[in-house]
Amino acid sequence: MFSPDNNSPIYLQIAEKIKSDIVSGELSPGARLPSVRDLALKLKVNPNTVQKALAELEMRGLLFTERTNGKFVTHDTGLIISIKNDYAKNIAESFLSSMEKLGFSNDEAINYLSNLGGEKN
Amino acid sequence: MFSPDNNSPIYLQIAEKIKSDIVSGELSPGARLPSVRDLALKLKVNPNTVQKALAELEMRGLLFTERTNGKFVTHDTGLIISIKNDYAKNIAESFLSSMEKLGFSNDEAINYLSNLGGEKN
Amino acid sequence: MFSPDNNSPIYLQIAEKIKSDIVSGELSPGARLPSVRDLALKLKVNPNTVQKALAELEMRGLLFTERTNGKFVTHDTGLIISIKNDYAKNIAESFLSSMEKLGFSNDEAINYLSNLGGEKN
Amino acid sequence: MFSPDNNSPIYLQIAEKIKSDIVSGELSPGARLPSVRDLALKLKVNPNTVQKALAELEMRGLLFTERTNGKFVTHDTGLIISIKNDYAKNIAESFLSSMEKLGFSNDEAINYLSNLGGEKN
DNA sequence: GTGGTCTAGACCACC
DNA sequence: GTGGTCTAGACCACA
Numbered sequence: 001m002f003s004p005d006n007n008s009p010i011y012l013q014i015a016e017k018i019k020s021d022i023v024s025g026e027l028s029p030g031a032r033l034p035s036v037r038d039l040a041l042k043l044k045v046n047p048n049t050v051q052k053a054l055a056e057l058e059m060r061g062l063l064f065t066e067r068t069n070g071k072f073v074t075h076d077t078g079l080i081i082s083i084k085n086d087y088a089k090n091i092a093e094s095f096l097s098s099m100e101k102l103g104f105s106n107d108e109a110i111n112y113l114s115n116l117g118g119e120k121n
Numbered sequence: 122m123f124s125p126d127n128n129s130p131i132y133l134q135i136a137e138k139i140k141s142d143i144v145s146g147e148l149s150p151g152a153r154l155p156s157v158r159d160l161a162l163k164l165k166v167n168p169n170t171v172q173k174a175l176a177e178l179e180m181r182g183l184l185f186t187e188r189t190n191g192k193f194v195t196h197d198t199g200l201i202i203s204i205k206n207d208y209a210k211n212i213a214e215s216f217l218s219s220m221e222k223l224g225f226s227n228d229e230a231i232n233y234l235s236n237l238g239g240e241k242n
Numbered sequence: 243m244f245s246p247d248n249n250s251p252i253y254l255q256i257a258e259k260i261k262s263d264i265v266s267g268e269l270s271p272g273a274r275l276p277s278v279r280d281l282a283l284k285l286k287v288n289p290n291t292v293q294k295a296l297a298e299l300e301m302r303g304l305l306f307t308e309r310t311n312g313k314f315v316t317h318d319t320g321l322i323i324s325i326k327n328d329y330a331k332n333i334a335e336s337f338l339s340s341m342e343k344l345g346f347s348n349d350e351a352i353n354y355l356s357n358l359g360g361e362k363n
Numbered sequence: 364m365f366s367p368d369n370n371s372p373i374y375l376q377i378a379e380k381i382k383s384d385i386v387s388g389e390l391s392p393g394a395r396l397p398s399v400r401d402l403a404l405k406l407k408v409n410p411n412t413v414q415k416a417l418a419e420l421e422m423r424g425l426l427f428t429e430r431t432n433g434k435f436v437t438h439d440t441g442l443i444i445s446i447k448n449d450y451a452k453n454i455a456e457s458f459l460s461s462m463e464k465l466g467f468s469n470d471e472a473i474n475y476l477s478n479l480g481g482e483k484n
Numbered sequence: 485g486t487g488g489t490c491t492a493g494a495c496c497a498c499c
Numbered sequence: 500g501t502g503g504t505c506t507a508g509a510c511c512a513c514a
Contacts, residue, residue: 009309009498016222024224046499088223092230092237095216101137102209103145109213113231116213130504156486167506172488180301188372189486189513251489258464266466277501288491293503310498310501330465334472334479337458343379344451345387351455355473358455372513409514 010045014053022062022073023084033063033071131166135174143183143194144205154184154192252287256295264304264315265326275305275313373408377416385425385436386447396426396434 021027033039036054040047054071057063061079065071074080099109129137142148154160157175161168175192178184182200186192195201220230250258263269275281278296282289296313299305303321307313316322341351384390396402399417403410417434420426424442428434437443462472 011498020222020224024222049499052498084223088220088225088233089237091216091219091223092234095212096234096237098212099209101141101145102205102212103141104209110231110234112209113213113217113234116210116217132504157488158485169489169507170505173504175487186487188488191486253489262464262466266464278503279501290492290504291490294489296502307502309503312501326465330462330467330475331479333458333461333465334476337454338476338479340454341451343383343387344447344454345383346451352473352476354451355455355459355476358452358459374513412514415513 011049011052011056014039014043014045014050015056018053018057019062019083019087022057023080023087027073029073029075029077029080031073033073035070132170132174132177135160135164135166135171136177139174140178140183140204140208143178144201144208148194150194150196150198150201152194154194156191253291253295253298256281256285256287256292257298260295261299261304261325261329264299265322265329269315271315271317271319271322273315275315277312374412374415374419377402377406377408377413378419381416381420382425382446382450385420386443386450390436392436392438392440392443394436396436398433 018027018033027033033054034042036047036050040050043050054063058065058071060083061076062074062083063071064074096106096109099112100106104112139148139154148154154175155163157168157171160171164171175184179186179192181204182197183195183204184192185195217227217230220233221227225233260269260275269275275296276284278289278292282292285292296305300307300313302325303318304316304325305313306316338348338351341354342348346354381390381396390396396417397405399410399413403413406413417426421428421434423446424439425437425446426434427437459469459472462475463469467475
């Protein structure tokens with residue numbers, strides 16, 4: 001499920017996946033996550049790895065823990081939206097900056113994207 | 122100059138920098154690079170690190186070596202362009218995919234970029 | 243085991259050895275290599291040298307790495323075969339070209355080989 | 364003319380070229396070579412490099428020097444033939460050994476060569 | 485002075 | 500214990 005692929009540590013891949021599930025609404029505010037053990041089984045990784053991934057998200061406030069009961073998605077939709085925007089901004093800026101390094105101005109980069117979408121497969 | 126920043130190894134940062142200098146035309150085809158030792162001094166890193174960075178680029182055909190004489194940018198402008206396009210495509214697709222994970226459609230992602238540009242310029 | 247012999251750097255000798263173990267089937271697809279440190283001990287060279295050798299093979303797709311877990315032979319048997327054929331072709335063409343420089347036609351070169359075999363076996 | 368290509372030092376490339384010219388008969392026994400200076404000009408390399416190449420061949424007895432008069436191909440045709448055979452043997456054995464590393468038996472290697480010749484472009 | 489190789493030894497993140 | 504990165508410093512062949 002999660003490849004021990006080249007660059008990115010597994011726990012971050014997992015955290016990323018859950019984060020995008022939350023931010024894109026696939027995991028609703030207040031939803032209960034499967035237990036660490038179940039997640040570990042499902043993802044075929046060490047429970048410690050899942051634990052580390054969830055700790056990451058809890059630190060950022062996207063999850064909270066009810067002792068003895070499990071881990072839940074935050075109810076704070078404002079936070080979710082704000083995190084979503086932060087990420088979007090980071091991704092967008094990093095995109096523009098990468099393209100700039102290749103010699104594309106911002107406008108050229110955006111045009112490139114539009115054309116790419118047009119040709120797509 | 123090049124710091125052991127977050128995630129990316131120094132030698133890759135150096136390789137990236139030179140790569141973009143080549144594809145953006147800042148380093149012309151056939152241009153001679155500073156010697157490995159000089160680069161190392163300038164970038165304040167170990168010569169081996171520079172060596173590793175340049176080996177990366179040589180592998181991809183962006184550089185070639187004249188033994189005892191130095192390292193040079195390839196004369197193959199076709200290759201340079203093709204590599205530039207490859208990179209642009211990868212960057213663009215990875216941008217769209219990241220944004221999609223946040224719940225943005227391709228069009229929304231592009232719009233987001235345009236607005237971002239609007240705010241900044 | 244691997245000596246700084248005439249011309250070829252140690253790391254390439256190591257890479258060659260492992261490459262031929264892979265293409266000749268001595269190392270099966272998916273097989274796990276000994277750890278970099280263990281190989282270094284066994285071959286009596288510095289771990290960095292082994293690292294460099296394996297990086298060569300990883301680049302060509304013959305190996306892949308699972309971080310924290312080890313290095314493995316690719317499962318892509320098609321690739322292995324294709325690389326084997328590439329090498330065979332290079333070796334054969336370089337043989338014919340070398341013999342041609344000595345004044346042997348292709349047929350003469352092949353005959354020479356056959357007779358050589360005859361004497362030895 | 365002679366590329367400062369990757370692996371092989373220029374002086375060896377030059378020595379090889381002259382050696383095969385001698386061994387293949389293109390340079391007859393007793394023939395006078397162009398002066399070191401002329402060769403250097405023609406090959407666009409440093410005279411020292413030519414000097415080193417010729418010294419190599421002189422050492423093996425393929426050339427001899429007449430002071431004030433120039434360098435000449437040896438008259439000893441027996442030596443030329445014997446050197447030719449030595450080289451051919453080395454090349455052939457190294458071919459078989461390389462192919463063996465890829466998993467080809469001697470017979471398979473020879474067959475491979477024959478087929479390659481048949482398909483040739 | 486040019487690139488290239490190698491060692492020894494240290495440190496890091498990850499699992 | 501796994502791979503990966505980096506440094507410092509030495510040595511070599513070549514031109």
